[in-house]
Amino acid sequence: MARPPSLRPGINxxxxxxxxxxxxxxxxxxxxxxxxxxxxxxxxxxxxxxxTATAELTRPLSSGLRNMVSGVSSVDEVLASxxxxxxxxxxxxxxxxxxxxxxxxxxAIAQENxxxxxxxxxxxxxxxxxxxxxxxxxSSSSARRFARLNAGxxxxxxxxxxxxxxxxxxxxxxxxxxxxxxxxxxxxxGNIVPVRRANDSxxxxxxxxxxxxxxxxxxxxxxxxxxxxxxxxxxxxxxxYQPNIPVAVVVRVQGEIAWGFPLANPSRVDAVxxxxxxxxxxxxxxxxxxxxxxxxxxxxxxxxx
Amino acid sequence: xxxxxxRHVSRLGKHPSRFRLAGTPVITVMIxxxxxxxxxxxxxxVMPPFGLLLLxxxxxxxxxxxxxxxxxxxxxxxxxxxxxxxxxxxxxxTVTLLMIxxxxxxxxxxxxxxxxxxxxxxxxxxxxxxxFFARITGGGEVRLLLVAPQMLWTxxxxxxxxxxxxxxxxxxxxx
Numbered sequence: 001m002a003r004p005p006s007l008r009p010g011i012n013x014x015x016x017x018x019x020x021x022x023x024x025x026x027x028x029x030x031x032x033x034x035x036x037x038x039x040x041x042x043x044x045x046x047x048x049x050x051x052t053a054t055a056e057l058t059r060p061l062s063s064g065l066r067n068m069v070s071g072v073s074s075v076d077e078v079l080a081s082x083x084x085x086x087x088x089x090x091x092x093x094x095x096x097x098x099x100x101x102x103x104x105x106x107x108a109i110a111q112e113n114x115x116x117x118x119x120x121x122x123x124x125x126x127x128x129x130x131x132x133x134x135x136x137x138x139s140s141s142s143a144r145r146f147a148r149l150n151a152g153x154x155x156x157x158x159x160x161x162x163x164x165x166x167x168x169x170x171x172x173x174x175x176x177x178x179x180x181x182x183x184x185x186x187x188x189x190g191n192i193v194p195v196r197r198a199n200d201s202x203x204x205x206x207x208x209x210x211x212x213x214x215x216x217x218x219x220x221x222x223x224x225x226x227x228x229x230x231x232x233x234x235x236x237x238x239x240x241y242q243p244n245i246p247v248a249v250v251v252r253v254q255g256e257i258a259w260g261f262p263l264a265n266p267s268r269v270d271a272v273x274x275x276x277x278x279x280x281x282x283x284x285x286x287x288x289x290x291x292x293x294x295x296x297x298x299x300x301x302x303x304x305x
Numbered sequence: 306x307x308x309x310x311x312r313h314v315s316r317l318g319k320h321p322s323r324f325r326l327a328g329t330p331v332i333t334v335m336i337x338x339x340x341x342x343x344x345x346x347x348x349x350x351v352m353p354p355f356g357l358l359l360l361x362x363x364x365x366x367x368x369x370x371x372x373x374x375x376x377x378x379x380x381x382x383x384x385x386x387x388x389x390x391x392x393x394x395x396x397x398x399t400v401t402l403l404m405i406x407x408x409x410x411x412x413x414x415x416x417x418x419x420x421x422x423x424x425x426x427x428x429x430x431x432x433x434x435x436x437f438f439a440r441i442t443g444g445g446e447v448r449l450l451l452v453a454p455q456m457l458w459t460x461x462x463x464x465x466x467x468x469x470x471x472x473x474x475x476x477x478x479x480x
Contacts, residue, residue, distance in 0.1 A: 037390050189447045192445075207445060
């Protein structure tokens, strides 16, 4: 095939000018776009308002499709569980036997705990959770790990709020539109979570690796204290995440870094809970001011599917 | 079986509407960008950038269709749905189209293989620079290896997408 003739306007002056003008617009526009990226370096959520329209328009589509596929998405898990089903069954049965005793012990401890708290007149009013919603889509072609939440500013979701599932931490709200919010997932390379080891509180920092795992660096000097199997929970430092939310389990140790896998898989969890930032929950001034937010949370949690 | 399109006889004096001629490519690229609205919560960048693939397909299939500035509005739309910083695809797509224009001036003979090569280079450029933009706008340490699989199967997907584009194009120009 020979070169296409499109780029030779010939001697027609108007066509020449139009071509030239087209290039001027393209180059100028590209320069302006680069400027937008540069602005985003300093203010990552600055132009997020532009996303409002598309986010709102695609929300019904995504949430509708999400309802359809939520059953299909775990097909691989079902198939994989047939692999070595017999030996797994025996092992699991033993595990259940062992766990049963532990559960009974834990129930007793919980009762005792409640009794002691009553004695101390300590009211543990947990008003941290704001509403329950679903993750409906994600930035699947971008290198960043964002997921879209089916609730937004009108449901009083605000940027910075932690998002968790029953299994563990999912991430935090990055930006909001009226009915959707963008959640920065735990595995995003820009998401840094202060964590500690569950059994002995060794402090560490968890950073996403972008591929579904997290990178864990101990804050203490010296050799890496982590070993595979260690469970990590949030430490509450920094004032965003509640302490003791399960985060990840260490699977591999490599020099200074330990690699972990998040305990909550955002593609498998059915619903996620948006919580108030830990700081706000702890430093809430007086009960009179508290009256409004829980009520507002109750109404919005019923509104959100 | 004979392709039913081959039996199509256009009626004399009838032309496809202007909207169909100009709007179809734009709409297909936008639908390609909207692939990220699918209810898939990805743990790593796995989805090929369908918007970019369709843009390249249309550009290489129909060089006379668009001027390079079309990358600006289409890129803006892609940025709004993809999760990349706003301006990223706007810049990359426009620059890609400008580069294709420049290459087209130099290359005299071109066939399907050259098209694929051009598309492959454009895909690598767009994904790698998109990664760089994600890194400088608060993405932290993103490794290039993370997007290598995405690059690979985006390049491998190009022939398929270009054929689908050709199919749509045949419908587009037939009255």
